[in-house]
Amino acid sequence: MSQPVNHQSVNTQVINRWYCSVCHEKIDADNKPEICPVCKADERMMIHRDDMPESLDQVRDMARKKLKGICAAYPFCDGNFDKICQKEAYGKPIGLGGAGQGYSFRANVQALAQVQLNMSVLGDHFEPNTKCSFLGIDLDLPVLASSTAGAQKYNDAIDETQFCMSVLKGAKEAGTIGLRGDTWFYTPEDNPSLKAMKACEGYGIPIFKPRSQDVLKRLIEQAEELNCKAVGIDLDGCGSTIMAAHGQPVFKKSIKEIEELVNFTKLPFIAKGIMLPDEAQKCMDSGVSVISVSNHGGRVLDSTPGVATILPLIRKKLGNSVTITADGGIRTGYDVLKMLALGADAVFLGRDIIRAAVGAGSLGVKLHFDHIRKTLKKAMFMTGARDIKMVNLNIIFKSE
Numbered sequence: 001m002s003q004p005v006n007h008q009s010v011n012t013q014v015i016n017r018w019y020c021s022v023c024h025e026k027i028d029a030d031n032k033p034e035i036c037p038v039c040k041a042d043e044r045m046m047i048h049r050d051d052m053p054e055s056l057d058q059v060r061d062m063a064r065k066k067l068k069g070i071c072a073a074y075p076f077c078d079g080n081f082d083k084i085c086q087k088e089a090y091g092k093p094i095g096l097g098g099a100g101q102g103y104s105f106r107a108n109v110q111a112l113a114q115v116q117l118n119m120s121v122l123g124d125h126f127e128p129n130t131k132c133s134f135l136g137i138d139l140d141l142p143v144l145a146s147s148t149a150g151a152q153k154y155n156d157a158i159d160e161t162q163f164c165m166s167v168l169k170g171a172k173e174a175g176t177i178g179l180r181g182d183t184w185f186y187t188p189e190d191n192p193s194l195k196a197m198k199a200c201e202g203y204g205i206p207i208f209k210p211r212s213q214d215v216l217k218r219l220i221e222q223a224e225e226l227n228c229k230a231v232g233i234d235l236d237g238c239g240s241t242i243m244a245a246h247g248q249p250v251f252k253k254s255i256k257e258i259e260e261l262v263n264f265t266k267l268p269f270i271a272k273g274i275m276l277p278d279e280a281q282k283c284m285d286s287g288v289s290v291i292s293v294s295n296h297g298g299r300v301l302d303s304t305p306g307v308a309t310i311l312p313l314i315r316k317k318l319g320n321s322v323t324i325t326a327d328g329g330i331r332t333g334y335d336v337l338k339m340l341a342l343g344a345d346a347v348f349l350g351r352d353i354i355r356a357a358v359g360a361g362s363l364g365v366k367l368h369f370d371h372i373r374k375t376l377k378k379a380m381f382m383t384g385a386r387d388i389k390m391v392n393l394n395i396i397f398k399s400e
């Protein structure tokens with residue numbers, strides 16, 4: 001006699017399991033789900049269980065496919081002419097490249113490459129401590145996701161709000177925090193950054209373009225209502241013509257206007273995109289909480305010096321009473337340590353986090369930060385830096 005078929009076990013057999021790379025929900029379905037029942041991420045964020053990335057290499061392979069023709073997720077992202085992002089765009093969008101000939105983009109990478117670390121091998125064995133506080137927020141590492149925007153426009157690989165959510169969630173899961181950017185298709189009424197802030201209960205920092213004061217105040221009010229941790233403006237976004245072309249003009253800001261915004265909000269205020277010591281001093285005097293030394297990843301003016309060149313000059317000018325961040329060309333924990341030694345309290349990662357989020361959502365972002373943490377710890381250990389808060393110029397090589 002044949003055995004009775006156990007229909008229950010046949011019916012409940014998992015045929016396909018899908019994974020939402022934004023919120024980690026596991027979904028059983030034959031076909032790719034169109035929408036995540038939990039976070040509403042669309043099918044672009046669904047990964048089949050057989051394709052789950054376990055390494056950052058796999059995440060980057062996934063990003064490479066999705067960003068075809070825009071970014072090849074090269075092992076070394078340096079803005080050189082052999083990279084598909086870096087060519088004169090003749091009025092076309094610059095994708096992930098730099099402005100003009102890419103001199104500023106490359107200067108960021110080159111300035112870091114020129115800094116060398118003193119290798120120290122004697123002394124007690126230790127476990128490096130990367131924990132720190134940024135604007136009163138406890139972080140596991142002084143590395144934040146930088147403010148970026150516009151990923152939706154790259155091959156339609158990702159929805160913009162899901163991009164923002166991936167960055168914020170992935171950063172939080174890695175023990176840090178994400179900034180979010182602003183661009184021409186964001187408005188005060190329909191704003192992917194703020195929608196993602198809401199979904200992440202305000203655990204993030206929106207950086208707005210230097211829009212009119214009135215618009216900025218409306219955006220800042222929204223950020224406050226969402227309990228965001230800080231707000232800021234990328235002052236170096238003042239030259240954007242695409243914003244104006246879409247009816248959202250941006251402006252150079254006077255110190256009086258910055259002061260007005262600092263006084264308007266109860267949140268800490270970040271002045272992003274400072275490259276001159278005198279302007280850093282003026283921003284500090286106007287009461288901002290953070291001076292963010294940045295040339296926008298070389299995307300707003302060609303032929304600036306690299307950020308690692310300017311950072312020590314700004315730290316020297318301002319002393320130790322203000323928080324300073326740096327971003328531009330930071331690709332490894334070794335780069336992070338160099339920036340900290342040159343005067344940064346924390347650093348931001350731009351392009352690498354875009355690739356991680358496009359590749360595999362918040363999972364990709366977390367894997368990227370895990371990789372950075374690993375190499376940062378290695379760099380600290382091999383330079384004798386026990387505690388991230390104590391890192392200083394002594395670990396940088398100087399020829400006498």
Ligand SMILES: Cc1cc2nc3c(=O)[nH]c(=O)nc-3n(C[C@H](O)[C@H](O)[C@H](O)COP(=O)(O)O)c2cc1C
Pocket residue numbers: 095096097108146147148149150180181182183207233234272294295296297298299327328329330348349350351352354
């Ligand atoms: C595609 C792209 C979009 C960006 N959008 C913004 C933005 O909206 N706001 C902002 O403050 N910075 C923006 N940035 C600059 C980054 O915040 C950061 O300063 C820069 O990417 C750091 O350099 P890195 O990419 O070499 O790490 C953008 C950068 C890229 C590559």
